[in-house]
Amino acid sequence: MKLYPCDKCDNGQIARYGHVDNGVCFKCNGKGKLPYDPSPKGYIENNFEWSEQERLEIEAEQEMIARAEEENWRIANNIEPY
Ligand SMILES: [Zn+2]
Structure with a gap:
């Protein structure tokens, strides 16, 4: 492949x-x-939109990671979630 x-x-x-x-x-x-x-055709032309979408995806991802880390921290410290 x-x-x-x-x-x-x-x-x-x-x-x-x-x-x-x-x-x-x-x-x-x-x-x-x-x-x-x-790198499909049109990627360059749509670069701005792609970057914006990428930024939003990464923000969502970061938020998800932050939440998961907090949950792990709670579990590690035996703190019940609210
Ligand atoms: Zn990669």
């Missing part, structure tokens, strides 16, 4: 999100490669 380099990261890591989950790329699950071509 042909693999394509992931367009969102370097070798599976996104430096600017290093503070979240070690910056592991959610797109390729940290593999740095994708089983499909991530």
Whole structure:
């Protein structure tokens, strides 16, 4: 199977999100490669919209991680959720 380099990261890591989950790329699950071509025609032209969508996705992801971490912390400290 042909693999394509992931367009969102370097070798599976996104430096600017290093503070979240070690910056592991959610797109390729940290593999740095994708089983499909991530650069379809029109990507460049729609770059702004893509970036906006990406930003929203990452914000949602960060919120999810923050909640999961808080829950883990509660469980680790035997604190019942509200
Ligand atoms: Zn990636």
